[in-house]
Amino acid sequence: MSTRIAFLKGHGTENDFVIIPDPENVIDLPPAAVAALCDRRAGIGGDGLLHVVRSAAHPEARAMAAEAEWFMDYRNGDGSVAEMCGNGVRVFAHYLQRAGHVAEGDITVATRGGVKTVHIAKEGDITVGMGKALLPEGDVTVSVGDRSWPARNVNMGNPHAVAFVEDLDHAGDLYTAPPFSPASAYPDGVNVEFVVDRGLRHVALRVHERGSGETRSCGTGACAVAVAAARRDGADPAVTGTPATYTVDVPGGRLVITERPDGEIEMTGPAVIVAEGEIDAGWLETATP
Numbered sequence: 001m002s003t004r005i006a007f008l009k010g011h012g013t014e015n016d017f018v019i020i021p022d023p024e025n026v027i028d029l030p031p032a033a034v035a036a037l038c039d040r041r042a043g044i045g046g047d048g049l050l051h052v053v054r055s056a057a058h059p060e061a062r063a064m065a066a067e068a069e070w071f072m073d074y075r076n077g078d079g080s081v082a083e084m085c086g087n088g089v090r091v092f093a094h095y096l097q098r099a100g101h102v103a104e105g106d107i108t109v110a111t112r113g114g115v116k117t118v119h120i121a122k123e124g125d126i127t128v129g130m131g132k133a134l135l136p137e138g139d140v141t142v143s144v145g146d147r148s149w150p151a152r153n154v155n156m157g158n159p160h161a162v163a164f165v166e167d168l169d170h171a172g173d174l175y176t177a178p179p180f181s182p183a184s185a186y187p188d189g190v191n192v193e194f195v196v197d198r199g200l201r202h203v204a205l206r207v208h209e210r211g212s213g214e215t216r217s218c219g220t221g222a223c224a225v226a227v228a229a230a231r232r233d234g235a236d237p238a239v240t241g242t243p244a245t246y247t248v249d250v251p252g253g254r255l256v257i258t259e260r261p262d263g264e265i266e267m268t269g270p271a272v273i274v275a276e277g278e279i280d281a282g283w284l285e286t287a288t289p
């Protein structure tokens with residue numbers, strides 16, 4: 001009889017993930033296996049995969065084990081590795097609590113982007129301390145068809161290019177990554193956010209994610225957008241001395257982002273587990289040549 005691998009499926013504002021609990025890091029998940037699991041027709045389907053591992057059991061997280069028991073080994077849907085996933089870390093924390101690994105309240109999660117503090121409320125949304133944004137200098141232009149926009153570089157552990165546009169439809173079908181110039185701007189690829197205003201400190205976005213394509217939400221992207229919008233609006237908390245809170249509507253729901261004068265950013269949003277089951281390890285082997 002073939003071995004079975006436990007999995008769950010979850011999402012945060014419809015940015016969806018295959019969750020593979022593997023506390024001792026014994027499941028082999030090469031990029032092809034991740035891509036097969038995330039395939040929406042031949043696999044389970046997801047924008048990405050959350051490999052749930054004890055920090056002490058993973059070479060990339062061992063140094064963080066004293067600060068955070070659990071490591072979010074995040075992979076994009078194409079199997080590539082990313083530093084951080086804002087929606088993923090809420091879903092990851094929700095899974096840990098549901099599985100009885102952690103209690104409600106404040107917990108820490110190790111990520112490739114460092115240790116994050118996550119507040120799991122008794123009911124309702126989850127809040128993540130996302131750390132500080134970096135704003136690398138340099139002009140970047142993002143294009144779709146014959147339209148182009150200047151984009152702001154914002155690094156939330158992972159790279160983002162934020163472009164304010166007149167209409168979200170101008171982003172087109174986003175089947176492929178929007179080209180940017182200079183072409184050398186993002187040697188490791190980039191997540192691109194297209195943003196429109198909805199009201200005071202209220203914006204909406206569409207996003208093309210590195211390694212996943214267009215998704216219904218991006219947590220780090222929403223933070224990058226709030227940071228870029230605050231600079232554009234003259235509301236940079238480091239300058240005004242007061243926190244800036246932005247409501248960011250995404251195609252799959254709503255996230256609320258607050259940046260404090262010390263630069264620390266908090267993101268609040270939902271996390272949902274929708275299913276759990278078992279994968280036939282034999283299928284996974286045949287699906288990954």
Ligand SMILES: N[C@@H](CCC[C@H](N)C(=O)O)C(=O)O
Nearest residue numbers: 082085086087158218219220
């Ligand atoms: N959807 C995520 C970001 C996932 C990583 C991204 N695609 C990258 O490669 O940097 C989020 O919610 O932040």
